[in-house]
Amino acid sequence: MVQIHAVPAFKDNYIWVLEDGRHAVAVDPGDDAPVREFLGRTGLTLSAVLATHHHADHVGGLAALAREWRCPTFGPAREEIIGLDRRLGDGDRIVVPGLDLLLSVFDIPGHTAGHIAFAGEGLVFCGDTLFACGCGRLFEGTAAQMVDSLGKLARLPQATRVYCGHEYTLANIRFAEAVEPANARLKERKAREQAKRDRGEPTLPSTLAEELATNPFLRCTEPGVVAAAERHAGRHLEAPVEVFAEIRAWKNSF
Ligand SMILES: [Zn+2]
Numbered sequence: 494m495v496q497i498h499a500v501p502a503f504k505d506n507y508i509w510v511l512e513d514g515r516h517a518v519a520v521d522p523g524d525d526a527p528v529r530e531f532l533g534r535t536g537l538t539l540s541a542v543l544a545t546h547h548h549a550d551h552v553g554g555l556a557a558l559a560r561e562w563r564c565p566t567f568g569p570a571r572e573e574i575i576g577l578d579r580r581l582g583d584g585d586r587i588v589v590p591g592l593d594l595l596l597s598v599f600d601i602p603g604h605t606a607g608h609i610a611f612a613g614e615g616l617v618f619c620g621d622t623l624f625a626c627g628c629g630r631l632f633e634g635t636a637a638q639m640v641d642s643l644g645k646l647a648r649l650p651q652a653t654r655v656y657c658g659h660e661y662t663l664a665n666i667r668f669a670e671a672v673e674p675a676n677a678r679l680k681e682r683k684a685r686e687q688a689k690r691d692r693g694e695p696t697l698p699s700t701l702a703e704e705l706a707t708n709p710f711l712r713c714t715e716p717g718v719v720a721a722a723e724r725h726a727g728r729h730l731e732a733p734v735e736v737f738a739e740i741r742a743w744k745n746s747f
Contacts, residue, residue, distance in 0.1 A: 495592055497616070497656070499695045500527050505660045506550050507695060509618060516540040516591030520611070520618050521658055525554030529561075540591025544568035544577065545620030546608040551658060552577075565590060571600075571607030581609060601646065603639030604629030610646065616654045616698070619646055624657045625699040626682070627665030628710040630745065636738035640713070647701065647711050654698040662686050662696040665708075668747050672709040672721045672740060679707045713737045 500508040502524045509520040510531055517537040519528050521544055532539055539562035544552045546569060556576025559566045567587055570580035581587065583600040596613040601622045610619045621629035622639075623646050631639055646655075666683045673679060682703065686696045705711055712718045713736040722739040723730050730736050 495594060495614075497698075498531070499697065500531050501660075502527050503550055506658060507656075507660065507697065508554075509656050511589070511592055511594070512537050513592055518543065518589055518592055519554075519558060520656070521545055521551040521620060522554035522558055523548075523550035523552065525557040525561075528554060528558055538562070538591070539564050541589055542566045543589070543611055543618065544574055545610065545618060545622075545658070546605040547572040547574050548605065548621065551620060567611075569607040569609045572605065583609075586613075587611075599642075599645050601642035603631055603634035603636075603642045606633040608634075608642070612646075612649055612653070615650070615652060616656060617646060617649055617701075618656045620658045622646070622657075623655060623704065623708075623711075624659060624665055625655065625662040625686075625696055625704070626669050626679075626708050627661055627744070628708075628741070631741060636741060637734050639741070640734045640737050643711055647705060649701055651700070651702040651705065653701040655701060655704060656698045660695060660697070662699075663690060668744050669707060669709050671747065672743075673712070673715075673717050675717065676707065678703075682707050709740055710737060713740070 498510045502508050508522045511518045518541045522528050552574050559576050566577050567579040568574050568577045570582040581598045585598040596611040599610045601608050601610050604621045689696050713733040722736045725743050726739045
């Protein structure tokens with residue numbers, strides 16, 4: 494039975510640590526210190542490191558952990574990451590060493606050019622592409638790429654648990670309310686996520702079903718989202734990608 498822990502790093506990053514009581518696997522270790530502290534406290538052996546994209550707050554601790562534990566590292570084929578030895582792309586499948594988890598790899602460019610997701614066994618690690626009630630900024634990709642990438646994630650089973658890279662949920666919900674003030678699921682979600690933060694708990698993981706019901710970036714064909722984007726743009730928007738681009742820009746200045 495694999496358990497998944499949120500190990501906080503920096504201001505609002507989560508390093509996800511999967512473990513079965515003996516072996517542990519770290520996803521997006523931006524810093525090695527909190528992972529080392531977790532392993533020391535639990536007595537677990539690190540058997541692999543996974544990385545979704547090249548940003549330092551996701552891979553800064555990868556090389557040091559791999560060296561210390563002599564374990565393999567898995568990450569995007571199309572990005573340069575120091576210490577990465579298994580380079581993966583769309584359609585690849587891996588059995589995660591130590592845990593026997595079978596995960597599929599998806600290319601999900603947009604936030605970065607080579608960003609990947611690991612999905613399977615009812616969960617997805619999607620880095621800075623899909624956030625709880627939001628999505629990543631377009632640093633290296635286009636709106637069209639991000640719409641495609643989010644579409645791939647949206648087609649996973651609805652019960653899929655979504656493990657993303659940052660605790661941005663409450664701020665994302667405030668923006669989502671500006672886009673869809675009448676969305677009842679969003680109001681209900683806000684209360685639930687606020688209660689988790691008040692208890693000092695992560696809001697993550699969410700589920701894909703919850704994202705489909707409340708995340709404006711997955712709802713670019715919903716009439717209410719289209720109308721809000723058009724009001725903000727001051728013009729008619731033809732395609733879902735235009736709606737997405739408008740709300741992404743709106744969020745940047747929110
Ligand atoms: Zn990033």
